[in-house]
Amino acid sequence: MNPQTVxxxxxxxxxxxxxxxxxxxxxxxxxxxxxxxxxxPGPEDMTDEQVExxxxxxxxxxxxxxxxxxxxxxxxxxxxxxxxxxxxxxSAAEAATIILDCPDELPLYPALR
Numbered sequence: 001m002n003p004q005t006v007x008x009x010x011x012x013x014x015x016x017x018x019x020x021x022x023x024x025x026x027x028x029x030x031x032x033x034x035x036x037x038x039x040x041p042g043p044e045d046m047t048d049e050q051v052e053x054x055x056x057x058x059x060x061x062x063x064x065x066x067x068x069x070x071x072x073x074x075x076x077x078x079x080x081x082x083x084x085x086x087x088x089x090x091s092a093a094e095a096a097t098i099i100l101d102c103p104d105e106l107p108l109y110p111a112l113r
Contacts, residue, residue, distance in 0.1 A: 031100070033092035043074035043081075 006025035014023040028035045046054065051070045054077055058064040064076055090098070 031093045031096035036092060043077040046074065046077075 010023050010025035017023055026039065028039060030036055048070065051073050055064060055068060055073045058068070058073065058076060059066050063080075064073060068076075
């Protein structure tokens with residue numbers, strides 16, 4: 001990976017980004033879940049507006065009440081994320097390996113071969 005190319009790409013992306021959007025360039029191995037998670041904000045990083053939107057979804061799914069405070073909405077989202085990982089059949093690294101290796105025996109997505 002060429003740092004100059006990454007910087008140029010980030011600069012180009014930044015010129016076309018809407019106001020308030022910050023574009024950066026970082027090295028990240030997407031088959032390593034811990035590296036990917038460093039770039040994804042958690043519930044504690046959500047804006048008040050994002051918490052409201054999440055609450056609406058959680059209310060629709062009957063997971064919280066309409067008057068649930070923002071802190072509890074964030075806690076519920078964090079719990080659901082943990083539970084989802086615990087129940088996953090594959091880790092992110094295992095899934096990436098399957099996708100990238102894509103043996104010929106798998107008839108799924110022949111365009112990826």
